[in-house]
């Protein structure tokens with residue numbers, strides 16, 4: 001007699017060529033049960049907020065930080081919107097704040113699945129005019145906050161990522177092309193991108209992946225410090241294959257891919273989210 005039950009419509013569990021199960025990627029939240037630290041939310045326009053929002057929508061719990069009291073007032077209400085259980089002060093030049101933040105994460109969660117580094121800083125004077133005039137102090141400050149901090153945060157995160165994890169940082173085309181006014185920040189981004197590759201090498205055997213997103217120009221607080229931002233936005237929109245600027249949503253969803261198992265085989269990469277601008281030369 002034939003089986004009266006209707007045929008199941010569930011797709012078979014995914015497996016690799018050897019029949020080993022592989023992560024099921026759809027449907028359902030991509031980051032369910034994952035816990036991540038997002039550093040760099042200043043306000044609603046921040047790229048970090050675009051990533052935090054999409055990660056939270058996909059089931060992740062998010063720890064947020066704020067740099068100083070003025071930004072705390074902006075960050076707290078955003079933290080409520082994603083129900084962040086951990087909201088701590090963090091200036092990456094202050095080791096005691098880094099220690100306190102990671103002690104809190106260890107106490108509260110005992111583990112960390114992802115880290116988003118979305119911070120950069122250079123003195124305004126160094127973001128116009130000639131790179132040749134960059135002071136030693138300005139150079140060191142830009143490199144410390146914008147590049148070395150990725151090493152510091154990854155080192156603090158490593159013991160919490162014993163089950164593997166994903167680290168992402170934000171960069172810009174000025175690392176590989178000379179972009180007027182971007183100056184010392186271009187040098188810092190080159191260091192940041194090299195740092196991504198070396199950290200990927202260090203952490204790969206632990207199952208921790210390290211990648212960066214190279215975003216097209218977006219009008220944020222940090223970007224406003226670069227002279228000629230308006231021209232960069234106009235040029236990017238006019239010349240990019242997609243004929244538009246990118247948004248924090250575009251970066252947020254690309255971030256979601258890099259934080260999730262969808263990108264399980266990807267590490268040490270610089271992933272451009274710039275409407276294709278970087279491939280053009282005209």
Ligand code: NAD
Pocket residue numbers: 039040041042043045046047048066067071090091092093117118119120121145170171172214215216217218219220221222223
């Ligand atoms: P943003 O101003 O919203 O974010 C910058 C963040 O850096 C702020 O939250 C600020 O508090 C933080 N920060 C600066 N100094 C710090 C310190 N000492 N300690 C801790 N935090 C510190 O601007 P954004 O554009 O969202 O910038 C985020 C990242 O994206 C940066 O790395 C930036 O270079 C990169 N990026 C931006 C663009 C763009 O056009 N906006 C393009 C490509 C890459």
